[in-house]
Amino acid sequence: xxxxxxxxxxxxxxxxxxxxxxxxxxxxxxxxxxxxxxxxxxxxxxxxxxxxxxxxxxxxxxxxxxxxxxxxxxxxxxxxxxxxxxxxxxxxxxxxxxxxxxxxxxxxxxxxxxxxxxxxxxxxxxxxxxxxxxxxxxxxxxxxxxxxxxxxxxxxxxxxxxxxxxxxxxxxxxxxxxxxxxxxxxxxxxxxxxxxxxxxxxxxxxxxxxxxxxxxxxxxxxxxxxxxxxxxxxxxxxxxxxxxxxxxxxxxxxxxxxxxxxxxxxxxxxxxxxxxxxxxxxxxxxxxxxxxxxxxxxxxxxxxxxxxxxxxxxxxxxxxxxxxxxxxxxxxxxxxxxxxxxxxxxxxxxxxxxxxxxxxxxxxxxxxxx
Numbered sequence: 001x002x003x004x005x006x007x008x009x010x011x012x013x014x015x016x017x018x019x020x021x022x023x024x025x026x027x028x029x030x031x032x033x034x035x036x037x038x039x040x041x042x043x044x045x046x047x048x049x050x051x052x053x054x055x056x057x058x059x060x061x062x063x064x065x066x067x068x069x070x071x072x073x074x075x076x077x078x079x080x081x082x083x084x085x086x087x088x089x090x091x092x093x094x095x096x097x098x099x100x101x102x103x104x105x106x107x108x109x110x111x112x113x114x115x116x117x118x119x120x121x122x123x124x125x126x127x128x129x130x131x132x133x134x135x136x137x138x139x140x141x142x143x144x145x146x147x148x149x150x151x152x153x154x155x156x157x158x159x160x161x162x163x164x165x166x167x168x169x170x171x172x173x174x175x176x177x178x179x180x181x182x183x184x185x186x187x188x189x190x191x192x193x194x195x196x197x198x199x200x201x202x203x204x205x206x207x208x209x210x211x212x213x214x215x216x217x218x219x220x221x222x223x224x225x226x227x228x229x230x231x232x233x234x235x236x237x238x239x240x241x242x243x244x245x246x247x248x249x250x251x252x253x254x255x256x257x258x259x260x261x262x263x264x265x266x267x268x269x270x271x272x273x274x275x276x277x278x279x280x281x282x283x284x285x286x287x288x289x290x291x292x293x294x295x296x297x298x299x300x301x302x303x304x305x306x307x308x309x310x311x312x313x314x315x316x317x318x319x320x321x322x323x324x325x326x327x328x329x330x331x332x333x334x335x336x337x338x339x340x341x342x343x344x345x346x347x348x349x350x351x352x353x354x355x356x357x358x359x360x361x362x363x364x365x366x367x368x369x370x
Contacts, residue, residue, distance in 0.1 A: 005370065006125055006136035007346045008060035012050035015347045017060070021136065024129040029143035032073040033093065037160040038134035038368045039066040039337065040353045042190055042262050043286055048350050051287045059124030064134030064368075065097040066164035068156060072138060082146045083318060092150040094162045094317055097134070099144040113171065113311045135346060137370040146314040151325050158324050158333045160367060161191060166320045168283060169196040169260075171312035173203060176256050176281040180204035185245055185254045185273045186226075188261035188284060189217035191336065191365045194224040196260060198331045201225030202323060207249055211241065223332040238269050245273040252276075259284040264292045271298055271306075280306045336365055343370045 003020040010017070026032050044064060046052040054061075071091045081087045098119055100112035107115050123132045129140035141147060150159050169192055178184060184200050186193050189212035200208050201224075210221040213232035221229055228248050235241050246253055253275025259266055262284040271280050271294075298304065324333070341349040349366045 004131065004137035005343060006062050006131060006133075006138075007064075007343060007368075008062055008125060009048070009056070009135075010058075010060045011056065012048070012053070016135070016350075018344055018346075019125055021062075021125040021130045023138060024131070024140060026073045026075045026140075027129075027143055028075045028077040030075045030129070031071060031078055031093075031095075031141040031145070031147060032131075033069040033095065033139040033141055034072040035067055035069040035134060035137060035139050035370045036092070036156045037068055037337075037340075038064050038136075038370065039160050039164070039191075040064075040349055040366045040368070041066045041164055042192070042284070045350070045353060046262065046286060049354070054122050056122050057124060059126045061122035061124055062131065062133040062136055063122065064136075066161055067097070067134035067139065068092065068094050068150065068159045068162065069139060075143070081149050082314065083148060085149050087147070087149065092156070092159070093147050094150055094159055094321060095141050095147040096145055096314055096317065097139075097163055098311060099142055102144070111313075113309070113313045115311075118311060135343065135368060137343070146317065148318050148321060151321060153325050153328060154321070155334075157337050157367070158328065159321070161195065161336060161365070162317060162320045162324070165191045166195050166199070166323070167312045167316040168192060168309065169258075170199050170320055170323065171316045172196075172258065172281050172283050172307075172309040173199055173256070174316075175309055176258070176279045176307050178203055178205060178256050181206045182255040183207035183249045183252075183275075184209070185257040185270060186210045186221075187257065187259050187266045187270050188212060189214065189221040189229075190260060192283065193217075193258075193260040194221050194336070196258060197221050197226045198224040198327065199323065202327060207254075209245060209248055209254070220332065220335060223335065225331065238272075242269065242272050249275065254278060256281060258282075262286070264290045267292050268294060271304060274302065274304050277303045280304065282306060282308045286310075337367045338365060340367045340369050343368050 100115035101117040
């Protein structure tokens, strides 16, 4: 039986183990993808670190999701991508890593991004279709998954964040209602934050403010469209940072503020940075049980709202690809992936990507090359 390599995760504190995994027979409506690049996303670090614990079986878990690849094998019924364009083996593709169930109130209401069943339990290599995540040589795109051909103008490195970071922020800013001429505060200048700055600029935002404590990341945010940056270490007091945001937004406060940090302690400050009628976009914090103190009267008297986004609708991926084509020379996309590692060096890649408790900056996004 033909096999491919996969990195299997067994428990927090234990290294990934490389295993030979059987290449499955492809169902008629499925696609076997040869992974070209698999990025280490912030949520991957949360799972690896144990911030967002999951129950993993003795078989382990093949995970990772931010990736792109080429068609290795098409199911017998798959002739086109999700936009009806002819699809062949060897074509480069971007694709969703989740499939909405189509059998719940959210799906019935045409809100696939809110489907509670689209993310399955952690699966190991013994369970069909074996290749469940990005940290492997192959990925199995299940029936119902959305797939899109990649434009020739785009490099693999530019496309690899499309099905996670880029699509998440594009959909998130859409849901939050960012409008032409609006103002936005972006908390966190990691992979999501810097791409959010670029998307906001492309959407016509007039004032883009990025907050972080790592100078290298803030400098990168400038190259992705940030008009102003705030260094937490240079302005250590929360009240001073809030006052600066009000000054930079004409005394009013931001229309949108976003958590791309992943730690809930930033949320009250972000809400305070909003102007009346503003919207707080929560994407970063996935750790269940993490709590903050919140003053609800701020929402009521300020007519503010909070929008949570966990996934995106499938229409976002082709628009993300169009965004990249349109802006491929405008922003520093070549700097999004700072380091590449072969799949067998996955433990080194995670260790180098770790940023909790230290000043990251050398690594923005590490990519694995299976």
